[in-house]
Amino acid sequence: MSPLLFPETSPLSAETHRADLRPEHIKDAVIRLAGNSQDGIQTAGALLARLAGRSAQDVMTYMTIPSTISGGPSIFQVRVGSGEVLSAGDEADFLVAFYQHSYQDHVDFLRDGGVLLFDSDHVQPNLQDKRFIHVGVPITGLTVEALGGTAKDKGKNIFVLGLLASIFHLDAEKLKALIRERFGGKDESIVNTALIAFQAGYGFPVSDLLSRRYEFEPNLHAREQAQLTMDGNQALAYGLIAAGVRYGAGYPITPWSSVMEILRSELPKYNGMFVQAEDELAAVSLALGFSFAGHLAVTGSAGPGISLKTEAIGWASMAEMPLIVVNVQRGGPSTGLPTNVEQSDLYQAVFGAHGDSPRVVLAASTVEDCFYIALEAARIALKYSTPVFILSDSSLATRIEAFDEPDLQKIMRNPALDLTARPAEYKPYPLDGITRHAPPGSRMLGGKYPVVTGLEHDEWGHPTANPKLHAAMTAKRRQKLRLLAEDIPLPPIHGDAEGDTLMIGWGSTYGPIREAVVKAREMGHRASALHLRHLHPLPGGLNQIFAHFKRIIVVEMNDIGLFGYGQMATILRARFCNPAITSFTKTDGLTFRVREIIEGVFP
Amino acid sequence: MNPVDFPSVSSAEPQRLTKKSISADHPTWCPACGDFAVLACFYKILEKRQLQHENIVTLAGIGCSSRFPYFVNSHGAHFIHGRAVPFASGVSLSRPDTHVFLFGGDGDGFSIGGNHLEHGARKNIRLTYVIMDNFVYGLTKKQTSPTSPIGYRSKTDPTGVIDQPVNPIKKVIAAGATFVARTHATQVAHMMQIMERAMDHDGFSVVECLSECVEFFPGAFDAGNPRKGGRFQTIDEKKWDGTPEDDARHDTTDEVAAYRLADMEFPGLFGVFFEIDRPTKNAMEKKWIDDQRAKNFGLTDREVLQKTFNRMK
Ligand SMILES: Cc1ncc(C[n+]2csc(CCOP(=O)(O)OP(=O)(O)O)c2C)c(N)n1
Ligand code: SF4
Ligand SMILES: [Mg+2]
Numbered sequence: 001m002s003p004l005l006f007p008e009t010s011p012l013s014a015e016t017h018r019a020d021l022r023p024e025h026i027k028d029a030v031i032r033l034a035g036n037s038q039d040g041i042q043t044a045g046a047l048l049a050r051l052a053g054r055s056a057q058d059v060m061t062y063m064t065i066p067s068t069i070s071g072g073p074s075i076f077q078v079r080v081g082s083g084e085v086l087s088a089g090d091e092a093d094f095l096v097a098f099y100q101h102s103y104q105d106h107v108d109f110l111r112d113g114g115v116l117l118f119d120s121d122h123v124q125p126n127l128q129d130k131r132f133i134h135v136g137v138p139i140t141g142l143t144v145e146a147l148g149g150t151a152k153d154k155g156k157n158i159f160v161l162g163l164l165a166s167i168f169h170l171d172a173e174k175l176k177a178l179i180r181e182r183f184g185g186k187d188e189s190i191v192n193t194a195l196i197a198f199q200a201g202y203g204f205p206v207s208d209l210l211s212r213r214y215e216f217e218p219n220l221h222a223r224e225q226a227q228l229t230m231d232g233n234q235a236l237a238y239g240l241i242a243a244g245v246r247y248g249a250g251y252p253i254t255p256w257s258s259v260m261e262i263l264r265s266e267l268p269k270y271n272g273m274f275v276q277a278e279d280e281l282a283a284v285s286l287a288l289g290f291s292f293a294g295h296l297a298v299t300g301s302a303g304p305g306i307s308l309k310t311e312a313i314g315w316a317s318m319a320e321m322p323l324i325v326v327n328v329q330r331g332g333p334s335t336g337l338p339t340n341v342e343q344s345d346l347y348q349a350v351f352g353a354h355g356d357s358p359r360v361v362l363a364a365s366t367v368e369d370c371f372y373i374a375l376e377a378a379r380i381a382l383k384y385s386t387p388v389f390i391l392s393d394s395s396l397a398t399r400i401e402a403f404d405e406p407d408l409q410k411i412m413r414n415p416a417l418d419l420t421a422r423p424a425e426y427k428p429y430p431l432d433g434i435t436r437h438a439p440p441g442s443r444m445l446g447g448k449y450p451v452v453t454g455l456e457h458d459e460w461g462h463p464t465a466n467p468k469l470h471a472a473m474t475a476k477r478r479q480k481l482r483l484l485a486e487d488i489p490l491p492p493i494h495g496d497a498e499g500d501t502l503m504i505g506w507g508s509t510y511g512p513i514r515e516a517v518v519k520a521r522e523m524g525h526r527a528s529a530l531h532l533r534h535l536h537p538l539p540g541g542l543n544q545i546f547a548h549f550k551r552i553i554v555v556e557m558n559d560i561g562l563f564g565y566g567q568m569a570t571i572l573r574a575r576f577c578n579p580a581i582t583s584f585t586k587t588d589g590l591t592f593r594v595r596e597i598i599e600g601v602f603p
Numbered sequence: 604m605n606p607v608d609f610p611s612v613s614s615a616e617p618q619r620l621t622k623k624s625i626s627a628d629h630p631t632w633c634p635a636c637g638d639f640a641v642l643a644c645f646y647k648i649l650e651k652r653q654l655q656h657e658n659i660v661t662l663a664g665i666g667c668s669s670r671f672p673y674f675v676n677s678h679g680a681h682f683i684h685g686r687a688v689p690f691a692s693g694v695s696l697s698r699p700d701t702h703v704f705l706f707g708g709d710g711d712g713f714s715i716g717g718n719h720l721e722h723g724a725r726k727n728i729r730l731t732y733v734i735m736d737n738f739v740y741g742l743t744k745k746q747t748s749p750t751s752p753i754g755y756r757s758k759t760d761p762t763g764v765i766d767q768p769v770n771p772i773k774k775v776i777a778a779g780a781t782f783v784a785r786t787h788a789t790q791v792a793h794m795m796q797i798m799e800r801a802m803d804h805d806g807f808s809v810v811e812c813l814s815e816c817v818e819f820f821p822g823a824f825d826a827g828n829p830r831k832g833g834r835f836q837t838i839d840e841k842k843w844d845g846t847p848e849d850d851a852r853h854d855t856t857d858e859v860a861a862y863r864l865a866d867m868e869f870p871g872l873f874g875v876f877f878e879i880d881r882p883t884k885n886a887m888e889k890k891w892i893d894d895q896r897a898k899n900f901g902l903t904d905r906e907v908l909q910k911t912f913n914r915m916k
Pocket of ligand 1: 666667668684707708709711712735737739740741743748
């Protein structure tokens with residue numbers, strides 16, 4: 001992945017003792033921690049990521065969590081760079097193996113010349129394998145020794161953090177501050193234990209085993225703005241708050257749950273409320289009750305729960321009720337792969353409905369975009385009085401990135417209720433305008449109060465099956481989304497505006513596709529990429545862009561289905577009737593590696 | 604097509620509520636349907652109590668009875684089948700200034716919406732729910748409902764219902780509703796009194812109102828209607844007057860006694876079976892909000908979010 005890192009690949013034996021540490025400047029490192037989920041490697045990895053964020057370094061993480069709660073193999077991968085970090089990395093420069101199974105399962109992910117740091121109390125690597133630099137440290141024993149043996153081997157994660165801090169020459173004081181923030185609060189002894197474990201790792205004479213220490217180059221694009229470090233679900237939750245969403249309801253399901261957990265405890269601070277409902281249909285119904293009451297509300301889930309919400313989303317289309325529906329996608333159908341990633345709910349978001357039931361579908365491309373997409377969803381939901389889907393996925397939900405702190409002064413939306421009296425000519429469903437509901441509490445000066453309804457209705461909301469009216473109202477609901485299409489900016493092209501190959505992506509594949517463009521161009525291909533945020537309706541003008549490319553390949557994580565094209569590819573083909581649009585998809589439940597995209601798009 | 608934006612208009616003085624000002628479309632029910640009486644009773648209560656017009660909210664799911672909101676001139680919503688309880692909960696929880704009235708049928712409430720009813724009751728959400736029970740699916744034309752009595756011949760049980768019907772009162776008390784009563788659409792004075800008490804109750808109040816479907820289950824409730832030769836027997840509630848007669852009266856806070864009364868053979872008893880004070884979800888959520896707001900006293904929403912962001916740097 002990173003040829004700049006560790007240029008000399010000659011393996012060094014662990015036995016070589018050297019004190020003359022040679023500092024080596026690196027731009028980018030992929031560090032994979034492999035252990036069991038109860039070892040707290042997520043905590044150690046997240047601390048590394050936050051440190052990188054604080055040091056204005058770019059950072060991206062990737063993790064797998066076993067779907068069983070009681071532990072099991074788990075990894076946390078951190079990629080830190082001094083330039084733009086777009087993906088979590090195709091291979092690791094540094095593998096920390098806590099157990100034999102961690103070593104066996106992940107050693108092939110380590111690049112040639114990479115460093116294998118292993119717990120010599122548990123792991124017996126093949127020392128004859130000259131591809132790697134072997135560094136064995138009795139992590140378990142030293143941790144127990146440092147902590148006095150009382151806490152057994154808890155604390156290994158922080159010991160390793162200390163080790164990494166010394167190897168990568170990280171700012172130990174900043175890390176200690178982060179440890180204090182992370183463990184502080186309840187019990188002073190917990191912080192102290194963590195700091196002792198950290199110090200033990202940091203003070204370990206690793207230079208006896210490794211001939212170099214690595215130093216990140218100072219970030220040339222160092223930003224003036226402070227960086228926030230968080231995962232995609234946090235970004236989404238805080239984005240919703242910034243967007244003025246104060247009410248919502250949900251039901252737990254991986255990987256959506258943490259959005260609802262955050263909103264449940266945060267919204268009261270903003271005079272709002274999030275309700276845990278008895279199921280997903282109740283959740284969307286509560287959210288629609290909030291919206292009917294005049295508040296822009298959110299509900300969310302993953303695929304199976306979204307299926308349950310579908311009937312009520314049809315009501316929202318018919319009643320023209322603003323609503324934000326979040327789908328943090330996972331592998332499906334059914335319970336499927338609850339902790340793996342897939343982009344297979346696109347059809348469900350766009351078409352998952354009874355009747356002609358137009359809605360808006362947006363997709364977040366990065367952790368940072370999870371924040372801003374919420375603002376866009378709120379803008380559209382209110383302006384067009386419509387349900388809006390936000391598609392995220394399990395890789396965005398759990399990975400941690402650092403991004404520029406948003407300018408809240410500029411973007412916060414005020415969620416005030418509009419209870420002004422409505423004039424006599426008010427109609428809830430005007431045929432020549434976009435619906436603006438009058439929530440309870442607003443006096444109707446004409447004396448007639450509105451009923452918001454899921455039955456087909458006339459302009460005043462009276463039920464009617466009048467054939468002309470159903471046609472006119474169906475057109476009204478469709479037409480407002482056509483208006484929206486004109487209101488969406490065209491996404492920028494990454495690369496040249498013409499060429500042989502245009503890769504199209506949506507959602508979390510943003511980073512790997514961009515990196516693939518860079519790689520492909522290095523390889524001599526005339527390749528560009530375009531990333532869609534507004535999936536339905538699509539922005540106008542895409543066909544003009546497509547006309548400048550010979551091949552348009554949609555890269556997505558779903559199946560090619562019976563027609564032979566992925567879900568987005570099928571929609572684009574149907575929309576543009578352009579045979580140059582084809583598909584490259586995969587369904588292994590894992591995020592795209594850059595190499596996979598290159599091999600798939602340029603076979 | 605442009606968004607319709609109105610200039611802000613100064614509100615005229617509120618008008619007195621009259622039957623005329625609160626009635627809307629003429630009901631589409633079959634002539635003599637029991638639901639007319641429930642609607643008339645609701646008009647009377649609104650007129651009598653003179654609630655703030657714009658703060659009245661009339662909600663329903665789907666069914667004949669659930670067409671109620673179209674016939675009331677108030678803010679209203681006609682939601683989907685069975686899910687009106689959570690919808691109404693959203694209104695109630697986020698708008699303490701409103702009076703939330705929910706109407707629906709037995710299929711809507713006890714079958715497709717049965718689980719929502721239980722959770723609304725358990726959470727004690729402040730709203731009044733009148734279930735117009737006709738022992739049949741009216742709108743879809745005579746299928747078995749969860750309250751259809753054994754032996755009733757419906758289109759889905761042509762040889763007579765075989766499944767044990769729900770006991771609405773027991774179900775709702777067991778779920779945790781804090782006001783549970785039963786009335787009969789032909790007994791107007793009783794219905795008025797019960798619905799008013801339900802409305803005044805601070806919590807999840809449920810009224811089962813036997814309301815005849817003249818089309819598909821005519822005569823279903825004659826046994827409770829003296830004018831049809833039946834017996835309308837009301838619950839004698841304790842007066843707490845220390846008299847020996849009072850011992851025999853029903854203590855509406857006694858859950859076990861309420862079940863016993865609810866087990867009486869059809870047409871059973873009418874009146875309040877159960878009524879207790881328990882904090883509403885509305886109040887408890889508000890307390891949480893107030894506590895959180897106190898901790899961030901004087902901060903704007905932006906400053907609160909900024910504080911959180913500062914911890915993520
Ligand atoms: C999801 C869904 N399933 C089924 C229906 C059809 N449906 C409409 S009303 C109804 C039953 C109505 O019975 P009840 O709630 O007792 O009301 P009534 O008409 O008797 O007043 C059914 C099954 C529907 N509208 N939606
Ligand atoms: S079908 Fe029955 S419940 Fe429906 S309106 Fe007619 S009488 Fe009333
Ligand atoms: Mg019925």
